[in-house]
Amino acid sequence: MGETKYTKDHEYIRLEAGIALIGISDYAQSQLGDVVFVELPKLGKALAKGDEAAIVESVKAASEVYAPVSGEVVEVNAALEAQPGTINEDPEGSGWFMKIKLSDPSEVTGLMNEADYKAYLAAIH
Amino acid sequence: MSEPQTDSSPLRHTPLHDRHVSLGARMVGFAGYAMPVQYKEGILAEHQWTRAHAGLFDVSHMGQCFLIGPDHATVARALETLIPADILNLQPGQQRYSQFLNAEGGVLDDIMVTRSADPDEDGTLMIIVNAGCKDADFAHLKAHLPSNLTLLVAEHRALLALQGPESAAVLSRHCKNADSMAFMTGASMLFDAIPVHLSRSGYSGEDGYEISVRADKVAIINERLLAHAEVKPIGLGARDSLRLEAGLCLYGHELDATTSPVEASIQWSIQKRRREEGGFPGFDRISRELKEGPSRKRVGLLPEGRAPAREGTEITTEDGVKIGVVTSGGFGPTLNSPCAMGYVETNHSAIGTKVHLMVRGNAMPASIVTMPFVPHRFYRG
Numbered sequence: 001m002g003e004t005k006y007t008k009d010h011e012y013i014r015l016e017a018g019i020a021l022i023g024i025s026d027y028a029q030s031q032l033g034d035v036v037f038v039e040l041p042k043l044g045k046a047l048a049k050g051d052e053a054a055i056v057e058s059v060k061a062a063s064e065v066y067a068p069v070s071g072e073v074v075e076v077n078a079a080l081e082a083q084p085g086t087i088n089e090d091p092e093g094s095g096w097f098m099k100i101k102l103s104d105p106s107e108v109t110g111l112m113n114e115a116d117y118k119a120y121l122a123a124i125h
Numbered sequence: 126m127s128e129p130q131t132d133s134s135p136l137r138h139t140p141l142h143d144r145h146v147s148l149g150a151r152m153v154g155f156a157g158y159a160m161p162v163q164y165k166e167g168i169l170a171e172h173q174w175t176r177a178h179a180g181l182f183d184v185s186h187m188g189q190c191f192l193i194g195p196d197h198a199t200v201a202r203a204l205e206t207l208i209p210a211d212i213l214n215l216q217p218g219q220q221r222y223s224q225f226l227n228a229e230g231g232v233l234d235d236i237m238v239t240r241s242a243d244p245d246e247d248g249t250l251m252i253i254v255n256a257g258c259k260d261a262d263f264a265h266l267k268a269h270l271p272s273n274l275t276l277l278v279a280e281h282r283a284l285l286a287l288q289g290p291e292s293a294a295v296l297s298r299h300c301k302n303a304d305s306m307a308f309m310t311g312a313s314m315l316f317d318a319i320p321v322h323l324s325r326s327g328y329s330g331e332d333g334y335e336i337s338v339r340a341d342k343v344a345i346i347n348e349r350l351l352a353h354a355e356v357k358p359i360g361l362g363a364r365d366s367l368r369l370e371a372g373l374c375l376y377g378h379e380l381d382a383t384t385s386p387v388e389a390s391i392q393w394s395i396q397k398r399r400r401e402e403g404g405f406p407g408f409d410r411i412s413r414e415l416k417e418g419p420s421r422k423r424v425g426l427l428p429e430g431r432a433p434a435r436e437g438t439e440i441t442t443e444d445g446v447k448i449g450v451v452t453s454g455g456f457g458p459t460l461n462s463p464c465a466m467g468y469v470e471t472n473h474s475a476i477g478t479k480v481h482l483m484v485r486g487n488a489m490p491a492s493i494v495t496m497p498f499v500p501h502r503f504y505r506g
C-alpha cells in the first residue's frame with residue numbers, strides 16, 4: 001500500500017500500482033459537518049487535475065471535491081449511497097470516494113505527505 | 126474541497142457568545158450577529174436530540190419590544206392597522222402568530238404577539254420579530270403609531286428557546302406550573318428567583334417554550350438549563366432543519382415583500398373577523414386571493430432520491446415546463462430524507478403532483494406533499 005498524499009484542498013490520494021484511491025481528509029469532513037449525500041462520477045469519466053470530481057452534500061450546503069490527479073475513474077465507492085455518513089466516521093478508510101487510473105504519475109510528486117499536510121493544517125488555523 | 130464563504134464585517138454578539146465558543150460552537154454570521162450554527166456533535170445529532178429530549182437555543186438576536194397604550198382595545202386596534210390577525214379578541218396571556226404587511230399585501234416580517242397576562246399591564250402587547258428585520262420593524266411601528274401609544278424596544282433582554290418533549294419537565298423544575306401552560310400562551314413568572322417572561326411556543330414543531338429575560342441574567346438561566354441531563358445546546362443549523370421538517374416559514378425564504386399570507390398558505394393566521402372587516406394593508410389582494418385562490422402557493426416537496434434540493438432550485442413539470450422555485454430545502458434528519466418547500470403555480474399545486482427539481486442540471490423526480498413533513502407535537506393539554 002502506497003503512502004497517503006494530500007492536497008491543499010484537503011483531498012487525499014493513496015497509490016497502488018498506478019491506481020489512486022481518493023477521498024477527503026478528516027479535517028475536510030469535520031469542516032463539512034454531517035454528510036447526507038454524495039454525487040460520485042460515472043465510471044470511465046476522464047478527469048483532469050483540478051476538475052470537479054464529486055459533490056458532497058452536508059446538512060447545510062453542497063461542496064465540490066476536486067480531482068487531485070488526472071486520469072480515468074475506474075471505481076466508485078457504491079456503499080456511500082446508502083451510508084454517506086461513512087465519510088464522517090472513517091474519511092480516510094471506508095469513506096473513500098473513487099479510484100482513478102493515473103494518466104500522469106508525475107502529478108503525485110507535487111502533493112504533500114502526511115507530515116507536511118499536518119503542518120499545513122496548523123498554519124491555516 | 127471548496128471553502129465556505131466568510132463575511133468579514135464586524136458581527137454583533139449576544140450575551141451568550143463567549144459561552145457558545147467555550148462549548149465548542151462553530152460561529153457564523155447571521156443577521157449581523159455571530160451565532161452558533163452547531164456545537165461539537167453536529168447538526169444531525171442536535172436535531173435528533175431536540176425531538177427526543179430538550180434542545181436549548183440562544184435566539185437573543187431576535188427583536189423584542191412592547192407596545193404600550195392606555196388599554197388593550199386601543200393598542201390592539203392600532204396594531205391591527207399593520208397586521209391581519211385578530212388582536213382585539215386576544216385573551217390576557219394569549220399569543221398569536223402574524224405578519225407586518227405592506228400596501229400590496231406582501232410580508233415585511235412575521236411576528237409573534239402576546240397580550241400581557243397581568244391585569245395591571247392592560248394595554249401592553251409583547252412583540253417578537255426576526256433579527257434581520259428588527260430595525261425596519263421598529264421603525265415601521267414608530268412611523269405608524271398614534272401618539273397615545275409608546276414603543277419600548279427591549280434592548281437589554283435576551284431570548285432562549287427550550288424545545289422538545291422533555292422541555293416541560295425540565296422547565297417546571299425552575300418555573301412553577303410551566304408544564305400546565307397552554308400552547309400559545311405567555312406569562313411573567315419566576316425562573317428560580319429570576320423574573321422571566323415565558324411563552325409556550327416555538328419554531329421546532331415540538332412542545333417547548335421561549336424564555337425572555339434581562340440580558341444580565343440569561344447566562345445563569347442558560348447554565349441551569351444546560352445542567353440537566355435532558356438538555357443540550359443546539360445551533361441554528363438544527364433550528365433550520367427542525368422548522369423545515371415542521372413546515373414553518375422562514376422570513377427571506379418563504380416570506381418576503383412579494384408573498385401574501387394566502388400564497389404562503391398561512392391564511393389560517395388571519396382570523397375570520399379580520400377577513401370580513403379588513404382594515405389591514407393589502408386587504409384587496411388578500412380578500413381576492415381568499416375568494417378566488419392565489420396565483421401561486423407554498424407547497425411541500427419530497428424528492429424521490431437522496432439528493433437535497435436547495436433554495437433557488439427550479440421546479441418543473443415532468444415535461445420540463447417551469448412552474449416554480451424552491452425557497453428552502455435540505456435534509457430532514459427525523460424524516461431521514463431530503464425535503465423542501467417552494468412556490469408553484471396554483472394549477473400545479475395539488476398534493477400528489479409529480480414534479481422535477483433541477484439539481485445541477487439534472488431533473489430529479491419529486492412529489493408535492495402535505496406539510497408538516499414530521500407531525501407537530503404541540504402541547505394540547
